[in-house]
Amino acid sequence: MGIRQVDISDKEAVKREAVAKGFIKLRPDTIKRIRNGEVEKGDPLQIAKMAGINAAKLTPFLLPLCHPLRLEQVIIDASINDDGIEVVARVKATEKTGVEMEALTALSIALLNIWDVVKAYEKDALGQYPETMITDIRIVEKRKWE
DSSP: OOOOOOOOTTSOOEEEEEEEEEEEEOOHHHHHHHHTTOOTTOOHHHHHHHHHHHHHHHHHHHSTTSOOOOEEEEEEEEEEETTEEEEEEEEEEEESSOOHHHHHHHHHHHHHHHHHHHHHHHOOTTSOOSSOEEEEEEEEEEEEEO
């Protein structure tokens, strides 16, 4: 059996939604910088939101077996706590197939952009990232309705 995209031609389009959640652990000093607006590259939460929205739209280019979908809404929420940032990605579409991969892609890229924006503050004396960690990426909700 070779690689192939699943045939969805006989399926009906229905409203679909998926919610993905994940976390990036950061140093306390980095959290302080974010809260005080002292990150040189800009607000990591706003950058994560824009990058996550773009990533959801690009999912079939990154995951070649995913079908191109007409996304109707992508929402990226990010909240700071004492040891990092939790990100939630919500994707909606009326389509023949689910939007879980779009939600996971949006979430992953949002988290990676946070890392990119704050990496200068996360490095130790040897240029390593001993505390920085992306964790708990998962789908927390999936729905479809007609």
